[in-house]
Amino acid sequence: xxxxxxxxxxxxxxxxxxxxxxxxxxxxxxxxxxxxxxxxxxxxxxxxxxxxxxxxxxxxxxxxxxxxxxxxxxxxxxxxxxxxxxxxxxxxxxxxxxxxxxxxxxxxxxxxxxxxxxxxxxxxxxxxxxxxxxxxxxxxxxxxxxxxxxxxxxxxxxxxxxxxxxxxxxxxxxxxxxxxxxxxxxxxxxxxxxxxxxxxxxxxxxxxxxxxxxxxxxxxxxxxxxxxxxxxxxxxxxxxxxxxxxxxxxxxxxxxxxxxxxxxxxxxxxxxxxxxxxxxxxxxxxxxxxxxxxxxxxxxxxxxxxxxxxxxxxxxxxxxxxxxxxxxxxxxxxxxxxxxxxxxxxxxxxxxxxxxxxxxxxxxxxxxxxxxxxxxxxxxxxxxxxxxxxxxxxxxxxxxxxxxxxxxxxxxxxxxxxxxxxxxxxxxxxx
Amino acid sequence: xxxxxxxxxxxxxxxxxxxxxxxxxxxxxxxxxxxxxxxxxxxxxxxxxxxxxxxxxxxxxxxxxxxxxxxxxxxxxxxxxxxxxxxxxxxxxxxxxxxxxxxxxxxxxxxxxxxxxxxxxxxxxxxxxxxxxxxxxxxxxxxxxxxxxxxxxxxxxxxxxxxxxxxxxxxxxxxxxxxxxxxxxxxxxxxxxxxxxxxxxxxxxxxxxxxxxxxxxxxxxxxx
Numbered sequence: 313x314x315x316x317x318x319x320x321x322x323x324x325x326x327x328x329x330x331x332x333x334x335x336x337x338x339x340x341x342x343x344x345x346x347x348x349x350x351x352x353x354x355x356x357x358x359x360x361x362x363x364x365x366x367x368x369x370x371x372x373x374x375x376x377x378x379x380x381x382x383x384x385x386x387x388x389x390x391x392x393x394x395x396x397x398x399x400x401x402x403x404x405x406x407x408x409x410x411x412x413x414x415x416x417x418x419x420x421x422x423x424x425x426x427x428x429x430x431x432x433x434x435x436x437x438x439x440x441x442x443x444x445x446x447x448x449x450x451x452x453x454x455x456x457x458x459x460x461x462x463x464x465x466x467x468x469x470x471x472x473x474x475x476x477x478x479x480x481x482x483x484x485x486x487x488x489x490x491x492x493x494x495x496x497x498x499x500x501x502x503x504x505x506x507x508x509x510x511x512x513x514x515x516x517x518x519x520x521x522x523x524x525x526x527x528x529x530x531x532x533x534x535x536x537x538x539x540x541x542x543x544x545x546x547x548x549x550x551x552x553x554x555x556x557x558x559x560x561x562x563x564x565x566x567x568x569x570x571x572x573x574x575x576x577x578x579x580x581x582x583x584x585x586x587x588x589x590x591x592x593x594x595x596x597x598x599x600x601x602x603x604x605x606x607x608x609x610x611x612x613x614x615x616x617x618x619x620x621x622x623x624x625x626x627x628x629x630x631x632x633x634x635x636x637x638x639x640x641x642x643x644x645x646x647x648x649x650x651x652x653x654x655x656x657x658x659x660x661x662x663x664x665x666x667x668x669x670x671x672x673x674x675x676x677x678x679x680x681x682x683x684x685x686x687x688x689x690x691x692x693x694x695x696x697x698x699x700x701x702x703x704x705x706x707x708x709x710x711x712x713x714x715x716x717x718x719x720x721x722x723x724x725x726x727x728x729x730x731x732x733x734x735x736x737x738x739x740x741x742x743x
Numbered sequence: 744x745x746x747x748x749x750x751x752x753x754x755x756x757x758x759x760x761x762x763x764x765x766x767x768x769x770x771x772x773x774x775x776x777x778x779x780x781x782x783x784x785x786x787x788x789x790x791x792x793x794x795x796x797x798x799x800x801x802x803x804x805x806x807x808x809x810x811x812x813x814x815x816x817x818x819x820x821x822x823x824x825x826x827x828x829x830x831x832x833x834x835x836x837x838x839x840x841x842x843x844x845x846x847x848x849x850x851x852x853x854x855x856x857x858x859x860x861x862x863x864x865x866x867x868x869x870x871x872x873x874x875x876x877x878x879x880x881x882x883x884x885x886x887x888x889x890x891x892x893x894x895x896x897x898x899x900x901x902x903x904x905x906x907x908x909x910x911x912x913x914x915x916x917x918x919x920x921x922x923x924x925x926x927x928x929x930x931x932x933x934x935x936x937x938x939x940x941x942x943x944x945x946x947x948x949x950x951x952x953x954x955x956x957x958x959x960x961x962x963x964x965x966x967x
Contacts, residue, residue, distance in 0.1 A: 399909070426911065439825065440820075441829065447820035448817040448819060449818045449824065450817040450818075451817075451818075455816075457814070459806060461804075463803050504803065504804050506752065506753045507753060507804075507806065507814070510757050511813050511814050511815065511817075513757055514755050514756075514757070516756075522831060528905070529904070530830075530904035530905055530911075532904070537755065541755060541804075543804060545803075580828070581828055583829065583831070585833075587834075588834075589831050589832075589900075590834040590894045590896070591897060592897050595894060595955070596891060596892050597886065599955065601882070601883050605954060607955050608959070608960075609957060613958075613962075645962045700963050700964050701963055701964065709966065
């Protein structure tokens, strides 16, 4: 991506441009901050959205007609960040650009292993077999007849945060989207898997299921039957509409709080078994080599994590004063009970406000008022969940695991706020 | 039949068991163990569903007490239908098809179908490195087949399902045996005159199988 005019603007020019926009004495939010051009990464996948010229006085010009399908507000263009245009690739949610906790469905992160299949819902079938009394084929119309439930929860790739996990790879110019954008939250709608399994009749001795997708990777994962019977869903709705093709249309497995890879999309088969199948993605991948020479397997649960999304790279604070720090916290083990924020590099901590709703296995937004004195500092957050687990420092993770795995990197994230207001990823400054 | 009123959730044996809500310091619901529930002479007192919804958690799986024993939706799957889709290979070799392939045959398959992405010797890429040469000073040295994968059967399962990436499914069962034999040979695990079939593939001992351990993270204060 070529340099833009904005990239070449000096910080001084930004500050000059901002003067007068953020008056002293008021609490400033990210809307009052400036934004540097994020470091390059995405290739231009589609042209920028056309923005209609704004009327000089919109009260004097009739507006546009109603429409069947809405559009984003002009000039508001949050984008996923595409890693590479490849069959096995990912795109990341722009965490630093969003509000609340729900991710717009078209901004939900993607991770595919052989592209997004085009599936006609009317032709799609789900086979449930194995250690069951009645092997069955379900069409979508069948699945929709089962009692329905909706649940707000996050889906996160266990590789999230892998951009900053070792001493040798500690970036500075990395945004929340780049570091943790393999995280999204939706209201998912569907049938409980326990209801379907009850219908087919699980045989005694069964202890696992194999979930298999209808994509070209035939993505397959083994899941303990306990989870399948607990809160697993067959989700066909997302944020009020049909689940998006990138998220598994017409139906995906939803395993609240567990790593995204196991939540098989485009679900076409469930086999009830008495042992794991040991598929590629639960052996070669999504296992965690530890410092004692073992590799942790079936590490499904996403432990408590939080990240400050403002101020963060690539924001620039134009002046000192009252700023509202905000971010997201989440845990796969239930509820977030506490988020603390430090504005002095971890020497002291204050409780942040948890913004309702605080839901189990969902992201929660936290806020903390901060009177920035204009001096360089490092800000960070740490989450506590209902089990008493406190989001660890990266040193605690290294002590426990070593540096052999990029998966499950839930260490405390930090941002360095320089005296000139430029914000960069600051974990390296704490090491 | 389950009693009317209250809310229930399915157990593994198909029974609907009452959701016993135990309020824990005002947050969350803990589900009493199924054994305890089965021993209970009568259903414990039920909290109102609305209260459970506010508390979150287990209410998602709830069914009303008058739910039928079975809904009976869907169509019975015939044996042929199951056989058509039941393509996965278990780690003990269950599911491996008839047929076989040699290392020499596998080289031909590899060079035609795999080399472009994995390189002439499985080490060059540009896609995943398949082969690493041991012994390794530091484990793991990448996630190569011989240097990491715990089960040889996984290689068959994955290759047959997902490879080659742009034309998955074009390899015959014999082709998959052959190319698996070749990759295992490149990894030093099968001799040059090796033959892979259902029995021999399941018998391949992967060097690092015993390194894999179950997840020991449990929440709580300890960092693992």
